[in-house]
Amino acid sequence: MAGVISGEFFGQQTDASRRKTEIVVKYFKAWAKIMTGIKIDSPRLNYLDLFSGPGIYDDGSKSTPVYILEELFKNPILVERVKLHFNDMRKSNVEALAKTIAQFPLADLRYPLSLTNYDAADYGSAVVRELQGYPTLSFVDPFGYRGITQRLLESLITPFGSDCIFFFNYNEIQRAVLNPKVLSHMQALFGISRFDQLRDLLRQPDIREKEQAIVDVTASALEDVGGKYSLFFRFRNVADSRTMHHLAFLSKNDKAYSLMKDIMAKASSSQTSGVANLTFSARVESSEERQLELFTDDPIEELKSILSHRFSGKTIAVGKIPGVHAEIDRLEAHNYTLANYKRALLQLEAEGKVTTNRPNRRKNTLADDVVIYFP
Ligand SMILES: C[S@@+](CC[C@H](N)C(=O)[O-])C[C@H]1O[C@@H](n2cnc3c(N)ncnc32)[C@H](O)[C@@H]1O
CATH class of the missing domain: 1.10.10 (Arc Repressor Mutant, subunit A)
Structure with a gap:
């Protein structure tokens, strides 16, 4: 199945899921290269995946944690310097991940890998404390939004050299904003005033303008917690009729912003005059539409x-x-x-x-x- 990212199961890896992993792993590689190339007080760097999943799909395809380990073990400097932390609230996923990653020479890691089984909603801040303020690249990829708060995102990007990649279900967020039962979760994620702005924007009839406005408010909410630079890479559904997810990138650093933008541009399905649409669409990639003009003006x-x-x-x-x-x-x-x-x-x-x-x-x-x- 191309295009849709699977729900609460790890059946078959989708094209969209593969593209998401590709972006995260490429950024990890580029980030680690920069961070190991500059002089900093501490040798330790963290990579945190708070919602790691089992590391492997039922169809046998590998997912993000495994690709990260593959990259890390290609480079002896990273084996010396990176502390990996994987977490998932489902015990079965943690057990499956432990089995999957046992194929790597984990004993060679200078900082032992942590594999934890916490609910990010309750223990997210405890996990973040374990990062001890070292430069951290974090990947936040929940199925929903439970446990993701402005406070958590802020603590993830506060230490020097820290960036966060946050994958969110655009449709689910839209539904949740209108659901009074999850009001407190939404307010914790967006902040009270941004949340009110967002609720008003959902009344906007034009779908494109609505999406742009929602992304803009989300970017402002991220900026409120220190994400001065943010990027949003869009994932479309199979029919290319709706946006399903966004991969958001948050950073305090303009170089990190440029670096991720290059990676996202290369991962895009279309471009006009070399300007990428920062969007993945399986349909566009598999058809002549790839050549369509995206912008009215050059x-x-x-x-x-x-x-x-x-x-x-x-x-x-x-x-x-x-x-x-x-x-x-x-x-x-x-x-x-x-x-x-x-x-x-x-x-x-x-x-x-x-x-x-x-x-x-x-x-x-x-x-x-x-x-x-x-x-
Ligand atoms: C979308 S999957 C992660 C996929 C993974 N990043 C990958 O690339 O293969 C989301 C994972 O988050 C876990 N999860 C959901 N809610 C959670 C929570 N509140 N705390 C920790 N883990 C959670 C689920 O068990 C699931 O394995």
């Missing part, structure tokens, strides 16, 4: 005029532009990768609309540290 032309307007009178290094743009307007900046910015800037330079501190560099190149002068 997105690079649009970016050029956005840059000229937003950065008018400013002097800024190329590598800083994506983060600053996201701070100015999160939604406007959302889909543009650093490569997209560079392409737009090179065109602006050729048209004489910006200048740089290195006019005589190699043709068609723009290093991150080149300074742009916007008139």
Whole structure:
């Protein structure tokens, strides 16, 4: 079955589920490479999967925890530095995961792997305490939303170098927002005032605008807890008629934001002029529709005029532009990768609309540290 992520069971791995895992594992690899390459006080890094599942589907396909272990054991530095923590409230899943991962040389890990059996709703904060404030990449992938609170997300991204990847069921959240029985869960997840905003937005008739607005409020709720930079990768249903899930990324760091955006762009099903839609659709990938134009206007032309307007009178290094743009307007900046910015800037330079501190560099190149002068 392509496209739908399975419900409360681990029967068959879906294409969407595979894509989700791919994004998480690629980010883990990139994050770990950066974190092991910089000088920090402590050698320890954490990878936390709070809702890990059994690690293997009934059809025998591997899932995220197993791929993370495979990556880790490819690199002796990670074996020395990463503390893994897997948790699932279902005992049977923890037992299955223990069996699955026993194939790895776990005794070689400098920091013993933790495999716990807590309900995140009750013990989420206890698990987070075990991270001891070390840089942590956390993956939060519940079936629902129980146990996910603003406070938990905040504690996950607070330590230096920490980022969180949060997979949520967009449809279920919409239903839950309107269900008075789970009001306290929703308020704990969004904060009281954002929750009220969200409830009002659900009345919006236009589905696309509604989704955009809901994502925006969710991003604001994440920003309230320190997730200054956030990204949302959309998963569509098999018929490509509805959004089912979002993979949200939260970080305090603009480099992490750019890094994840590149990964999400490569994982996207469509793009126009090199600008990805940050969306997975099994239908689009399996059909000619992949070639469909997603944007009415050329997105690079649009970016050029956005840059000229937003950065008018400013002097800024190329590598800083994506983060600053996201701070100015999160939604406007959302889909543009650093490569997209560079392409737009090179065109602006050729048209004489910006200048740089290195006019005589190699043709068609723009290093991150080149300074742009916007008139
Ligand atoms: C979507 S699955 C995780 C899939 C996994 N991340 C992967 O990539 O294979 C969600 C898991 O969360 C567990 N779970 C649900 N509610 C939980 C809670 N409150 N605390 C801890 N685990 C929970 C379920 O038992 C289930 O195994």
